[in-house]
Amino acid sequence: MIQESEASEPEATRRDADVTESSRANRGWWDRNADEYQVEHGTFLGDDRFVWGPEGLDEVEAELLGPPEELKGRDVLEIGAGAAQCSRWLTAQGAHPVALDISHRQLQHALRIGGSFPLVCADAGALPFADGSFDLVCSAYGALPFVADPRLVLREVRRVLRPGGRLVFSVTHPIRWAFPDEPGPEGLSVSGSYFDRTPYVEQDDEGRAVYVEHHRTLGDRVRDVVASGFRLVDLVEPEWPAWNTSEWGGWSPLRGNLIPGTAIFVCERD
Numbered sequence: 001m002i003q004e005s006e007a008s009e010p011e012a013t014r015r016d017a018d019v020t021e022s023s024r025a026n027r028g029w030w031d032r033n034a035d036e037y038q039v040e041h042g043t044f045l046g047d048d049r050f051v052w053g054p055e056g057l058d059e060v061e062a063e064l065l066g067p068p069e070e071l072k073g074r075d076v077l078e079i080g081a082g083a084a085q086c087s088r089w090l091t092a093q094g095a096h097p098v099a100l101d102i103s104h105r106q107l108q109h110a111l112r113i114g115g116s117f118p119l120v121c122a123d124a125g126a127l128p129f130a131d132g133s134f135d136l137v138c139s140a141y142g143a144l145p146f147v148a149d150p151r152l153v154l155r156e157v158r159r160v161l162r163p164g165g166r167l168v169f170s171v172t173h174p175i176r177w178a179f180p181d182e183p184g185p186e187g188l189s190v191s192g193s194y195f196d197r198t199p200y201v202e203q204d205d206e207g208r209a210v211y212v213e214h215h216r217t218l219g220d221r222v223r224d225v226v227a228s229g230f231r232l233v234d235l236v237e238p239e240w241p242a243w244n245t246s247e248w249g250g251w252s253p254l255r256g257n258l259i260p261g262t263a264i265f266v267c268e269r270d
Contacts, residue, residue, distance in 0.1 A: 010202040010210050017199045017212045019148045023102070023123055025201075025209035026146045030103035038083055038109050044246060047113050048088035052140050052170045053262035054251035057238040059089065064168045064236065064266050065136055071095045074135040077160065079124050079153075079169075080142010084110035087117050098134075100124070102143070125152045132162045139169040145213055148199070150221075154228035158269050167230060167267040173237065173260040176250065177215045183252030188259075218263065225267050234266035 017025070030037075045051055050059035059065060065076075072094030078087045081099035083106060090097040100120040101107050107119045122128050124143035137157050144150050157167050178194040180187050194217065202211040216224065225232050240256025247253075251261045 008205055010204055012200070012202050014196075014198040015201050017148060017201050017209050017214075019125065019152070021209050022146060022148045022199070022212040022214070023125070025212045027102045027123075029211040030101075031105040034082075034103055034105035034109060037106075041248065042083070044248070045083070045085050047083075048085060048092060050086040050089040050140070052236075052264055053238060054246070054248035055238040055240050055256060055262055056244045056246075057236075057262075057264075059086075062236070062264075064234070064264065065138060065166065068093050071136075075133065076136045076138065077127075077129070077134045077157075078142070079137060079139040079157070080144075081110065081119075082106045082142070083113055084115060084117070084119065085113075086138060086140055088113070088115050091115060091117055095136075098129075100127070125149070125156060127156045127160050129160045131159050133160045135162055135165050137161060137165070137167045137169075139167075141170055141172075144169055145171045148212075148214055150214075150216065150224045151228050154224060154230065158229045161269045163269060165269045167269070168264065169267075170262055170264040171221070173263045174216060174218045174221065175259060176261060179250075179255075179259070181250035183247045183250055183255060185254070187250055187252075187255055221263070221265065225265060230267035230269055232265060233268055234264075236264040236266065238262050238264070 074095045076090050076095045076097040078097055078099045081101045084099035087097035087099040098118045100122055102123055104121050107121055110119055147153055178190045178192055180191050197215050200213045201209050203209050237260040
């Protein structure tokens with residue numbers, strides 16, 4: 001048996017990865033890395049904050065789901081919930097959230113922190129809920145950056161939303177794919193084509209994907225939203241605030257002051 005310390009590092013490449021391979025790879029990656037992720041980013045995320053991305057844009061200020069006082073009594077689905085920090089904040093506003101994640105280990109961290117809302121381990125492309133179950137759906141960097149067919153997820157979200165319901169989701173800003181994923185000066189020069197949609201894949205020695213991330217241009221994202229039956233009502237590109245001195249992967253004050261790092265799509269179901 002190969003010990004973890006002896007295991008080779010996965011190979012980073014760009015190649016196709018379908019819905020099944022992407023789902024399997026990312027479920028495994030988040031299960032393996034949930035502990036490290038929560039240790040590294042748990043303080044920034046807090047236990048009961050609703051943060052839309054590494055810039056630190058807080059729902060308290062943004063009100064992208066609507067005024068906090070109007071969240072009371074609303075049924076809300078959080079997709080890609082991780083340790084369910086956002087669902088915990090929603091509960092404090094009087095909402096009734098359900099926290100869903102593909103990773104069982106991430107949801108164990110949600111249990112560790114605690115909360116009175118349901119936790120559901122499921123794939124965002126096959127939501128285990130009846131039609132019209134929710135008033136709101138939110139996703140802060142959850143699911144959509146990692147799925148091969150975002151329209152499959154978006155159509156599932158539309159199905160479980162009630163008429164007039166709202167979906168708000170954040171993803172890595174598409175322009176970032178043209179730059180190296182580095183927080184320093186080396187991350188400021190274009191290194192690839194913005195229009196290259198080939199997925200980023202990390203694979204093991206046998207060529208099996210262990211992590212997959214998919215690129216969509218800004219236009220692709222808009223078309224995905226509209227084709228899935230939503231109306232795009234806002235597209236938010238948070239600026240990097242002066243108070244945030246943190247680095248998070250390729251996100252940093254240096255880059256954040258020059259190019260956008262996050263795109264937040266505010267959508268409504270007619």
